[in-house]
Amino acid sequence: MKNPYFPLPVRIENVLVETEDKNIKTFTLSFIHKEDKEQFRYRPGQFAELTVFGKGEAPFGMASSPTQPGFLEFSISKVGVVTNALHQMSEGEILGIRGPFGNGYPLETFKGKNVVLIGGGFGFSTLRALTDYMIEGTNREEFKKITVIYGARRPGFLLYKSDLETWQNRSDIQVFLTVDQDDIGWHGKVGTVSVVAREVAPDAENTYALVCGPPAMIKYTLPVLKELGFPNERIFLSLEMRMKCGIGKCGRCNIGSKYVCQDGPVFSYAEILNLTSDDIF
Amino acid sequence: MDALINRIRGIAKDLLREGKVDVVIGFEEGTIPFHSRPCFVRSPDEADRLIWNSFCENNLATYVVKRNERMGIVAKGCDTRALLELIKERQVIRDQIYIIGVPCEGMIDRVRVEAELRNRSIQTVEVREGTFLIMGKDFEKELEIKEFLYPSCQVCTRKNPVIYDELVGEEVEESVGETYPDIESFEGLSDEKRWQYFSEEMSRCIRCYACRNACPLCYCTECFVDASNPQWIGKSIDESDTALFHIMRAFHLAGRCVECGACERACPLGIDIRKLNRKLSKDVLALFNYKAGISLDEVAPLATYRPDDSEAFILEP
Amino acid sequence: MKAKTIRKKDISGFLDRLIQAYRVYAPVMQNGYFLFKTIKSGSEASLNYHNTKMSPKDILFPQSEVLFRYQLDKPGVEIDMPAQDERNLVIFGIRPCDVRGIQALDNVFSKNPKDPYFEERRSKTVIVGLGCKETHNGCFCTTVGGGPCADDGSDLFLIDIGDEYLIRIISDKGEVLLKEEDLPDAETQKITAAAEVAEKAQEALRPCVEVQGSEDILTQRFNDPVWDVISEKCIGCGVCTYLCPTCHCFDICDEAVNKEGKGIRIWDSCQYPLFTRLASGLNPRDTVGKRMRQRIMHKFVYFPDEQGMLGCTGCGRCVIECPVNLDIREVLNILLRTGAAR
Numbered sequence: 058m059k060n061p062y063f064p065l066p067v068r069i070e071n072v073l074v075e076t077e078d079k080n081i082k083t084f085t086l087s088f089i090h091k092e093d094k095e096q097f098r099y100r101p102g103q104f105a106e107l108t109v110f111g112k113g114e115a116p117f118g119m120a121s122s123p124t125q126p127g128f129l130e131f132s133i134s135k136v137g138v139v140t141n142a143l144h145q146m147s148e149g150e151i152l153g154i155r156g157p158f159g160n161g162y163p164l165e166t167f168k169g170k171n172v173v174l175i176g177g178g179f180g181f182s183t184l185r186a187l188t189d190y191m192i193e194g195t196n197r198e199e200f201k202k203i204t205v206i207y208g209a210r211r212p213g214f215l216l217y218k219s220d221l222e223t224w225q226n227r228s229d230i231q232v233f234l235t236v237d238q239d240d241i242g243w244h245g246k247v248g249t250v251s252v253v254a255r256e257v258a259p260d261a262e263n264t265y266a267l268v269c270g271p272p273a274m275i276k277y278t279l280p281v282l283k284e285l286g287f288p289n290e291r292i293f294l295s296l297e298m299r300m301k302c303g304i305g306k307c308g309r310c311n312i313g314s315k316y317v318c319q320d321g322p323v324f325s326y327a328e329i330l331n332l333t334s335d336d337i338f
Numbered sequence: 339m340d341a342l343i344n345r346i347r348g349i350a351k352d353l354l355r356e357g358k359v360d361v362v363i364g365f366e367e368g369t370i371p372f373h374s375r376p377c378f379v380r381s382p383d384e385a386d387r388l389i390w391n392s393f394c395e396n397n398l399a400t401y402v403v404k405r406n407e408r409m410g411i412v413a414k415g416c417d418t419r420a421l422l423e424l425i426k427e428r429q430v431i432r433d434q435i436y437i438i439g440v441p442c443e444g445m446i447d448r449v450r451v452e453a454e455l456r457n458r459s460i461q462t463v464e465v466r467e468g469t470f471l472i473m474g475k476d477f478e479k480e481l482e483i484k485e486f487l488y489p490s491c492q493v494c495t496r497k498n499p500v501i502y503d504e505l506v507g508e509e510v511e512e513s514v515g516e517t518y519p520d521i522e523s524f525e526g527l528s529d530e531k532r533w534q535y536f537s538e539e540m541s542r543c544i545r546c547y548a549c550r551n552a553c554p555l556c557y558c559t560e561c562f563v564d565a566s567n568p569q570w571i572g573k574s575i576d577e578s579d580t581a582l583f584h585i586m587r588a589f590h591l592a593g594r595c596v597e598c599g600a601c602e603r604a605c606p607l608g609i610d611i612r613k614l615n616r617k618l619s620k621d622v623l624a625l626f627n628y629k630a631g632i633s634l635d636e637v638a639p640l641a642t643y644r645p646d647d648s649e650a651f652i653l654e655p
Numbered sequence: 656m657k658a659k660t661i662r663k664k665d666i667s668g669f670l671d672r673l674i675q676a677y678r679v680y681a682p683v684m685q686n687g688y689f690l691f692k693t694i695k696s697g698s699e700a701s702l703n704y705h706n707t708k709m710s711p712k713d714i715l716f717p718q719s720e721v722l723f724r725y726q727l728d729k730p731g732v733e734i735d736m737p738a739q740d741e742r743n744l745v746i747f748g749i750r751p752c753d754v755r756g757i758q759a760l761d762n763v764f765s766k767n768p769k770d771p772y773f774e775e776r777r778s779k780t781v782i783v784g785l786g787c788k789e790t791h792n793g794c795f796c797t798t799v800g801g802g803p804c805a806d807d808g809s810d811l812f813l814i815d816i817g818d819e820y821l822i823r824i825i826s827d828k829g830e831v832l833l834k835e836e837d838l839p840d841a842e843t844q845k846i847t848a849a850a851e852v853a854e855k856a857q858e859a860l861r862p863c864v865e866v867q868g869s870e871d872i873l874t875q876r877f878n879d880p881v882w883d884v885i886s887e888k889c890i891g892c893g894v895c896t897y898l899c900p901t902c903h904c905f906d907i908c909d910e911a912v913n914k915e916g917k918g919i920r921i922w923d924s925c926q927y928p929l930f931t932r933l934a935s936g937l938n939p940r941d942t943v944g945k946r947m948r949q950r951i952m953h954k955f956v957y958f959p960d961e962q963g964m965l966g967c968t969g970c971g972r973c974v975i976e977c978p979v980n981l982d983i984r985e986v987l988n989i990l991l992r993t994g995a996a997r
Contacts, residue, residue, distance in 0.1 A: 060736065113566075113909040138569070153732065311953060369985055459791050546893050546897045551890045604892055606898060607709075608688065
């Protein structure tokens with residue numbers, strides 16, 4: 058019987074400081090054992106539990122697309138015990154990984170439709186994985202119009218700058234970047250994500266909207282989507298609850314009759330409204 | 339007892355009617371025999387829920403911390419001692435509470451009663467003058483209250499409220515002097531015996547933290563056990579982590595614990611938690627001539643420094 | 656159904672023989688109360704008890720359990736699982752409410768992906784249930800669809816008929832335990848006597864609240880301020896969850912000294928304030944009322960929704976042991992009737 062609690066060993070191949078305050082770093086990890094790598098098949102939107110041996114485990118959304126085999130990327134914000142320890146680590150060091158967990162984005166549902174990805178700050182990680190997935194090779198043909206609206210506090214807080222540049226240079230994907238606070242050398246929009254979303258006004262017909270970001274951003278973006286005519290079934294969010302085991306047993310992420318680690322973290326807004334639940338935004 | 343209860347209800351009604359308090363915290367009838375339980379009364383007609391009997395074992399002082407309401411509180415000896423310490427530690431403002439002091443003759447130890455009855459099913463309990471009558475399906479037994487008091491009540495030296503706005507009932511006779519015969523006899527045992535006793539008690543602990551939560555003086559929003567950065571102790575039932583939890587908690591309470599016994603009453607496994615606290619209280623008394631829960635003017639010795647503090651521990655290792 | 660009888664005074668000998676081949680857990684009196692412990696001789700066990708202080712869930716789901724050990728001194732990391740006890744185990748004299756509890760845990764831990772630690776032990780477990788002749792103050796199994804002599808989930812089931820127990824043989828696993836014993840088949844009158852004991856005990860424990868339809872009512876009352884009123888006296892001690900036979904929340908910790916360490920699973924409780932606190936500091940359940948609501952909703956709405964059975968077995972431990980006598984039966988009564996809370 059496979060033991061879902063055993064962390065699989067991974068090596069840190071690269072550490073990239075993403076933000077100007079150095080509080081978010083993207084770690085590139087590779088599996089030490091080939092068979093582990095082969096078994097770890099995931100979809101964008103899923104997450105994994107990373108173990109820092111001696112400190113503990115924490116859940117992180119996969120920030121890289123499964124179409125880029127051989128490595129996994131995670132963007133880590135320095136907030137607690139595990140993430141602080143992780144930020145002290147460098148190339149060559151060993152971590153553990155368990156996963157993939159969660160339901161991931163419903164790719165089948167998006168096929169043949171337009172997709173609008175709206176991300177704020179650190180919440181953009183899994184949306185980046187999804188975007189890279191959708192535009193990769195023949196995948197691109199499966200989806201119609203792809204629009205990305207991504208914002209951060211300041212230009213220095215935008216993640217994945219090289220990806221953003223690559224996307225902006227393509228003609229088959231529309232990218233709108235915005236910051237709350239302007240800065241020298243910034244030529245993109247200035248304004249909150251929700252304001253820019255209203256400005257961009259993506260057409261709601263045959264379109265799915267994915268929103269991922271801090272609670273405040275979600276709170277202000279949802280009304281904009283409603284105004285634009287998006288029904289609750291076509292708005293998807295990634296819920297954040299404290300998670301531990303990742304396999305629906307420890308009870309921590311229980312929300313209504315669901316477990317965020319198994320039935321989520323991706324839920325449609327319609328599903329979320331149906332869940333009798335505590336305040337999660 | 340009835341006159342006392344009527345007085346308590348009367349005071350509560352007046353306080354609420356006159357708008358002097360937003361809530362009166364007291365005791366009400368429980369759902370099973372031997373249990374009275376905390377209740378929160380917010381209107382004069384609800385005041386008839388309030389009771390007073392030999393099962394009012396909870397320390398209600400735990401409810402005044404971080405509560406923004408003006409409160410009336412029915413408080414027995416140990417409850418008032420805890421309130422006094424909380425006032426000194428600025429966890430509650432004196433003017434925020436109206437203390438209805440009730441002299442206490444001790445609470446009945448239901449665990450020992452159940453053991454005495456060899457676990458036969460109890461249906462009702464009736465408390466009388468000095469005795470209580472237990473009725474089961476096919477038996478009846480009358481026991482002396484004095485013989486079945488909680489261990490904390492048996493050694494209580496402040497049965498009368500030490501601070502109050504109004505006193506209900508007659509003051510009771512106090513035992514004289516601050517003595518710790520139980521601790522002294524335990525201290526007389528050998529190292530091995532004492533360690534064996536302590537280890538056995540600790541081996542039962544399931545780290546539920548009921549002791550900490552029942553304690554009125556344990557009010558930290560983040561307890562040291564929950565701290566992860568740094569992590570002070572492990573969270574599993576590993577014996578040394580468990581022992582360390584109890585030892586550290588006892589030290590955090592040294593000079594602050596009022597020996598009410600709420601900790602050991604809350605413990606589902608009947609662990610002798612109070613012994614460590616009693617030992618530290620005894621030491622604080624000897625070293626600093628101070629006992630918690632007595633005076634509003636004395637600062638707790640571990641929260642202050644006096645030039646004449648004992649330095650024996652440094653000079654005579 | 657096949658049934659045998661065994662004299663009460665022969666139980667001790669029977670246990671002595673079982674101990675040869677199995678790890679036997681039975682109720683043992685210690686420090687004035689009963690707990691399930693492994694016994695080294697039949698005389699340690701006592702079936703003359705209401706119920707154990709802690710539920711026997713810790714036999715299959717221990718309070719603390721090392722999930723894996725690791726060494727960091729090689730390139731990479733070496734991880735292994737601690738050795739498990741090879742022998743089969745018998746839980747002897749467990750009450751129907753606690754058997755129900757094990758069934759609830761089965762639903763959680765045996766669901767995919769299976770929990771190998773629980774499965775390892777569960778697959779080797781034989782359950783010898785003990786029917787209740789009389790119930791105690793906190794009991795309410797009949798309210799939640801159980802009964803003092805409900806034998807489903809047990810492999811063998813004992814009913815007290817005076818000087819003897821009737822043993823109902825429920826499964827093959829159970830029958831194996833009796834193979835070496837030369838026990839007489841139960842005579843008809845004894846089977847009848849046992850049925851009468853069961854019926855009498857069931858009759859005596861009237862349901863205290865109507866739980867049918869509770870899912871809808873509780874869901875409707877989700878945002879009702881009554882939850883804060885009900886839970887005002889709760890001190891968040893967690894005793895209810897620790898003693899509950901169906902509560903299964905846990906935490907995973909990592910403890911290391913230098914290059915060696917272990918991942919440990921320990922019990923946790925939704926009643927603790929920090930249970931749902933996120934790293935950002937946001938806490939969806941930041942009040943006692945919300946945490947109490949979660950407990951009740953989980954037991955009576957979410958768990959039945961996910962697993963098809965109530966998450967409460969009516970054992971009454973939370974009623975008896977709650978330091979402030981927050982009685983779940985009373986809570987249900989208040990919530991399921993449309994009147995306001997006290």
